Amino acid sequence: MSPVLGQLVADLPGHWQEAVLSGRALHLDDGPVDLAGLSEQLRAELAWLAHWQDCDGAHVPQLALERLVGALRWALATGRQVPASVTGWRSGDWDTLLREHAYHLNGRLPASGLSWARATRLLDLPVVALQATMVEEWWQLDRWHMRCDPRIPRRAVEPHAEEVDWARLQCGWLRASGKHFAAQLLSSGEVTWSTLTGRIVPALAHFDRWLADIADPTAAFGPEQLTQAPRHFATWVADHAHGRRPSAREANYHLRWVGRLVDFAAVTPELADAPWGRATELQAAAWFKAVARVRNRVEFDDAHYIDDATLAQVVSYLHVLGGEPAETFTVVRGSGEQLSLQGMGQPEAMRMLLLQILTGRRASEICLAPLDCLSDPVSPEAAAAGLAVFRYAQSKIDGAPDTILVGPEVVGVVEEQRGWLVERFPGRELPYLFVQLRDNSRGAKPYHHDTYSGVLRRFSQAVRLVDAHGHPLRLSHTHRFRHTKLTKLAELGLPIAVIQRYAGHATPTMSMFYVAKREEYQEQVFVATRKYRSDGEEVRFSREVYEAVQLFQRADRILPHGWCLLPPLQTCDKGNACLTCGVFVTDSTHLESLRRMLAETEALIDRERQRFSDRHGVPMPEDNVWLRERLLEQEALHRLVAKVGAATGKAVEGGGADASSAVRPVELRRREQP
Secondary structure, eight states: OOHHHHHHHHTSOHHHHHHHHHTOEEEETTEEEEOTTSOHHHHHHHHHHHHHHHHTTOOOOHHHHHHHHHHHHHHHHTTOOOOSSGGGSOHHHHHHHHHHHHHHHHSSOOSTTHHHHHHHHHHSHHHHHHHHTTOSSGGGSSEEETTTOTTSOOOSOOOSOOEEEGGGOOOHHHHHHHHHHHHHHHHHTSSOHHHIIIIIHHHHHHHHHHHHHSSOHHHHTSGGGTTHHHHHHHHHHHHTSTTSOOOHHHHHHHHHHHHHHHHHHHTOTTSOOBTTBSOOHHHHHHHHHTOOOOOOOOOOOGGGOOOHHHHHHHHHTHHHHHSOTTOEEEEEOTTSOEEEEEOOOOHHHHHHHHHHHHHOOOHHHHHTOBTTOEEOOSSHHHHHTTOEEEEOOOOSSTTOOOEEEEOHHHHHHHHHHHHHHHHHSTTOOOSBSSBOSTTOTTSOSBOOHHHHHHHHHHHHHHHTOBOTTSOBOOTTOTHHHHHHHHHHHHHTTOOHHHHHHHHTOSSHHHHHHHSOOOHHHHHHHHHHHOEEETTSOEEOOOGGGHHHHGGGGOGGGEETTEEEOOOTTOOOOOTTOGGGOTTEEEEGGGHHHHHHHHHHHHHHHHHHHHHHHHHHSSOOOTTOHHHHHHHHHHHHHHHHHHHHHHSTTOEEEOSOSSOOOOOOOOOSSOOOOO
16 A cells, blocks of 8 residues: 555544445445445545545535446446546546446436536545645645645635636646746745735736737747737736726736746746746836836725615614525615515624624624634723623734724624524534534534625615615625724724724724715814804904914813903903903803803892892892993893804804903014114
8 A cells, every 4th residue: 555545544534444445335424335346546535535525514425426436336347447546537527427427327418517516526625635635845736725735824814715726827837837936925925815816816817818819929028029018918908807997906916916927937947938938037127117107096985985874774674684584574665665575594694794884894804703702801991881802803914903892782793693603503612703504514614705795795686775875785895884984983083093993904094095085074074163253243264363273272261151262372351251252152062051151140130130129229220330241241141042052063252242352462473672
């Protein structure tokens, strides 16, 4: 027995090892599978494939395994060609064998592709995992799959794509160079798996198709075409962009990574020559030079913000998303239309969407959130208020924070999901808070981002949501919830450092980029800062009164019922006569204080008038020095209460309309001595 075969047998459970070595039946959960008539190599490999699939959490398709064994046994008996190893054939070869065997049994061919579809679960990813055990360097394989080969460099959290299929590249030089180049970048930590699948591989795939389209690569990369080849490639990409023109940034990604590959090939002697000859550093420089300058990003506006009414409507429909398919729900749309909808049976997606709304996290950060994502806060006050620290799966920015402080609503959603997992996977120690439902008997696979987007897309189509502008609201575009959350925090006046920490960004510039520039909010702020005199005239602040505006930051100018706009270098000798002063300012936040002062002033005037009449036997005259000032204050308070009450959110200046401030001018600069 060869060392490779011995290792395969050693990886199997004990009772499976005996069946493989003796050629007897292999006992699965659904019954035995007879392995007699096959070589020891094929028996060991087929058993290894079934065992790997079971460890991966998928149900082993016994019927497909029986048909595969039967087809191999029939081929050996009839003298047909059979591979020495299951890794020696491609999918088309297996499909041909299975179709011929089906014709031998039934006298007719099965439907196109049906035979392969039944065996693909055994001969797809399990074969990739088997091939990974047979090569010394992981990057030599044409298919890189995260679950199939643990040797592939990865971070603790890797979202989205799990596979890179280099076989899609038709140019042999590009495929070999690309694998070597990508392996070096991954191993050194210069790029992540997400960058490889999202940027590098698409760029090389476009480059491969472009090389296949041009008639003479040697001429295209000649000295006279040195600077033209990158431009021709960028133009070709724009013409083959599947219905949409790529952005300048996407085109730059393609140019940069192709340039990096050409530069790598130029300094790596062991690589074969490119289709146009030996790659040179000068050619790589031409690709880098073709990168276009991209203007600053466009700021996000109201289209990326979801208003409170629309968010409330989304939340009111979530029971349809999580309800059982057998249940029927009646929902009322914003227009008053009633819809009868069946439950979608997606309680996990319902809670994931709710967490995105409440926290503003990215979809990948929720999909890959760990099961133990909650912990106690440091502050006793926060713990007493029911707050907790929520740890999400930070994968976008290396070294960025991965925790935020959350309220009881988020804690309740997490605890509800944990209870659901206990019922679904009793006795299992699960790594993720949200798990895949199919082919995941061990609960080790997280809820896939593509599945989540598909569920939200169908949910949006079912409930027919619209936003405040009447446009269809596509819940699958979940990044709008992130923009909305950060915009709300900014509009609450939180410091930028706090917003940056909550967003998990590396720079405050990126955090402010996420804040939507809402026209409605800007208008509200502008209206709230407009100020009026007591006679209704708007106060316009010019350069001359700039110093007066700064007085809002001075504690000695803050009054119980407003502010004093007296310049800093001037002093007031009016005492408590602020209500009749021209530099006195107040707004609606002091309305209750003004009403209380008015009631107290009126009570004081009535009480002193009665006391004066009782003591002197005559009413207090209107020109009494004390009464005259109190009546002016009473008139000013009446005017302020009426004005401020009618202009909520605005400010009025100068309670005494006829009383000007007696302020002495103060020289700001010393006069020069003669």
